[in-house]
Amino acid sequence: xxxxxxxxxxxxxxxxxxxxxxxxxxxxxxxxxxxxxxxxxxxxxxxxxxxxxxxxxxxxxxxxxxxxxxxxxxxxxxxxxxxxxxxxxxxxxxxxxxxxxxxxxxxxxxxxxxxxxxxxxxxxxxxxxxxxxxxxxxxxxxxxxxxxxxxxxxxxxxxxxxxxxxxxxxxxxxxxxxxxxxxxxxxxxxxxxxxxxxxxxxxxxxxxxxxxxxxxxxxxxxxxxxxxxxxxxxxxxxxxxxxxxxxxxxxxxxxxxxxxxxxxxxxxxxxxxxxxxxxxxxxxxxxxxxxxxxxxxxxxxxxxxxxxxxxxxxxxxxxxxxxxxxxxxxxxxxxxxxxxxxxxxxxxxxxxxxxxxxxxxxxxxxxxxxxxxxxxxxxxxxxxxxxxxxxxxx
Numbered sequence: 001x002x003x004x005x006x007x008x009x010x011x012x013x014x015x016x017x018x019x020x021x022x023x024x025x026x027x028x029x030x031x032x033x034x035x036x037x038x039x040x041x042x043x044x045x046x047x048x049x050x051x052x053x054x055x056x057x058x059x060x061x062x063x064x065x066x067x068x069x070x071x072x073x074x075x076x077x078x079x080x081x082x083x084x085x086x087x088x089x090x091x092x093x094x095x096x097x098x099x100x101x102x103x104x105x106x107x108x109x110x111x112x113x114x115x116x117x118x119x120x121x122x123x124x125x126x127x128x129x130x131x132x133x134x135x136x137x138x139x140x141x142x143x144x145x146x147x148x149x150x151x152x153x154x155x156x157x158x159x160x161x162x163x164x165x166x167x168x169x170x171x172x173x174x175x176x177x178x179x180x181x182x183x184x185x186x187x188x189x190x191x192x193x194x195x196x197x198x199x200x201x202x203x204x205x206x207x208x209x210x211x212x213x214x215x216x217x218x219x220x221x222x223x224x225x226x227x228x229x230x231x232x233x234x235x236x237x238x239x240x241x242x243x244x245x246x247x248x249x250x251x252x253x254x255x256x257x258x259x260x261x262x263x264x265x266x267x268x269x270x271x272x273x274x275x276x277x278x279x280x281x282x283x284x285x286x287x288x289x290x291x292x293x294x295x296x297x298x299x300x301x302x303x304x305x306x307x308x309x310x311x312x313x314x315x316x317x318x319x320x321x322x323x324x325x326x327x328x329x330x331x332x333x334x335x336x337x338x339x340x341x342x343x344x345x346x347x348x349x350x351x352x353x354x355x356x357x358x359x360x361x362x363x364x365x366x367x368x369x370x371x372x373x374x375x376x377x378x379x380x381x382x383x384x385x386x387x388x389x390x391x392x393x394x
Contacts (some may be wrong), residue, residue, distance in 0.1 A: 001131060002119045007173030008112050009135035011075060013310040014166035015108060016139025017147055018082060019047060019335075020102050021163070023219055024148030024236055027226075032156070033091040035363060037223060038343035044219050045343075046095050047102040048335030049223045051328065055106020059325035060192075065320060067115050067181040071174050074104035074111075086160035097160075106332065108135070110325035115181050137251055140298075141244035149237035194316040194323055202314040202373035204330035209366030210270050210308065211331050214301030216338025217277055217359035218243070221294075227352040229290040246298025249392065254303025258310055263380025266307045270367040273300035274360045281356035305331075315378065338362060 022029070023041055030040035053240030062070040081101025088094035109132075116132045151159040194200050225231045225239055257265040309327055316323035341362060342355030374381040 002177075004119055004174075004177040004179070005116055005131045007170060007177045008071075008132040009138075010166065010173055011071070011078075011108060011112065011170035012132055012135030013139045013143060014135075014163055015078065015105050016136040017143045017163050017166065018078070018098075019051075019105065019158075020048070020140060020144045020218075021147040021151070021159055022098075024222055024240055025151045025159060026220075027222055027233070028151060028156045029094070032238040033094065035091055037220070038347045039091075041219055041339050041343040041346075042162065043095060043098050045336035045339040048215075048332040048339065050099040050102035051105040051332035052330070052336070054103035054127055055110065055325040055329035055332065056322070058103060058107035059110045059322055062111065063321070064197075066334060067111050068174065068178050069180075070111050071108065071178070072171060075167055075171040075174065077101070077104045078108075079164050079171065082160050082164040082167060086157050086164060094248045102332075106325050106328040109136075109328055110321050114321055115178065115330055116179050119179075134387055137248050140247045140302075144244060145237040145240040148240060152234065152237070175245045186253055192319075192322070194319045194326075197315050199315040199376070199378050200312060200323070201371060202324070202369065202376075203308070203315060204327060206266075206335040206366050206370045206373065207308045207312070207330035208337060209271070209362055210266075210304050210334070210370060210392065211301070212334025212336075212338035212341075213277065213361075213363030213366060214273060214297060214304075214338070215335040216340075216342040216362060217280070217297060217356045218301075219335075219339040220342050220352065220355045223346075223352045224284055224356065225290065228284045229287050230285075231287065231290075233356060239291070242291060243294045243298040246295040246300075247302040250299035250301065250303035251305060253299075255306035257303075258307035262314075263374050265368065266304065266311070267371055267374075269300055269304045269307070270363060270370060273297070273304070274363040274367065276300050277356050277360035277363060281353045281360065284353050284356065330336055 026037070026040050026043070029043065033040070058074070062073075077330055078101050078393045081097045081099070081103075084097030084100060085094055088097055112132050147159045147162065150162060180268045220242075222233075222236050225236055226233050231239060254265065254269060274298045276293065280290070280297060283289035283293065307322070312323055316326075338359060343359050345354035346352070348354075371381075373379050
């Protein structure tokens with residue numbers, strides 16, 4: 001595989017760190033800025049909403065720019081945002097730094113996927129894209145726990161300095177190793193036509209609810225682990241390793257399963273995730289059950305990602321870049337929605353297991369929307385009149 005792919009993977013690694021590491025550092029950040037848990041949670045939801053904006057707006061705006069130059073510009077924005085977070089003197093500047101870093105997230109993965117595919121022959125395009133996204137997975141398996149550990153040992157600001165350094169390395173790698181890749185010529189409004197498809201919108205709603213459920217639980221997991229399960233704060237980074245292992249395994253297994261049966265896989269995974277979240281909430285007082293819950297929550301939660309991405313691409317042929325960006329936006333709207341719902345339960349005084357119960361309900365809503373969408377024309381379970389046992393793939 002071309003070495004340029006690994007430069008893209010480093011960028012994905014840094015972005016993954018920025019998005020997820022804050023969950024492990026939230027108690028320290030909240031204490032430093034003297035804000036409540038729910039207000040500190042806006043550092044997660046604000047980031048997620050900004051990703052949603054950047055995923056569509058920046059991907060569309062950079063559609064006619066040389067893709068290498070676009071990626072370099074996005075990495076500069078990413079570095080600047082993390083530097084601002086590292087030196088922020090107050091909560092408002094910290095939130096601004098998170099927003100700046102987030103704006104590059106969706107566009108980087110949307111444009112980077114096209115660049116990765118262009119670097120290899122047709123029969124290796126999927127493998128090339130997977131290498132770029134491997135950076136995001138590795139960030140969850142190793143980077144987030146280590147980043148949380150660094151933040152607890154040397155102060156949370158040290159983590160953001162380290163993430164900015166990762167951004168500098170990614171920038172240098174892309175500048176040196178990635179060839180110029182001019183964007184394809186197209187009419188100004190051609191890609192936007194995908195939003196006339198009802199199934200595209202339904203796919204994004206399922207993504208918002210299905211992924212939002214898992215992330216809503218994850219956003220406040222440090223409080224659950226220490227306040228309910230009885231783990232010491234120093235063990236949180238290592239517990240997050242288990243969550244990351246679940247993400248990694250779920251991503252691989254979910255992708256393989258979705259290739260074989262997209263509709264059935266999403267029904268099984270969304271159902272399984274809702275059950276896992278509810279059981280986790282009910283058994284969080286047990287440390288053994290909590291360890292199992294962490295792994296399964298990560299596994300079922302991220303196993304949905306390949307299928308959700310595959311579904312929207314299947315309904316948005318001819319506009320892959322914008323469709324990819326739109327679904328990344330939906331993932332992050334889900335992040336913000338889940339974190340917001342979880343924050344409401346904490347603000348209401350319902351306890352540190354309440355975000356898990358709320359997450360289970362949100363996931364069930366996503367399952368319901370998917371089943372409805374799958375039975376509509378063009379859906380996985382739709383059977384045209386007069387055609388027995390027929391299934392139309394997304």
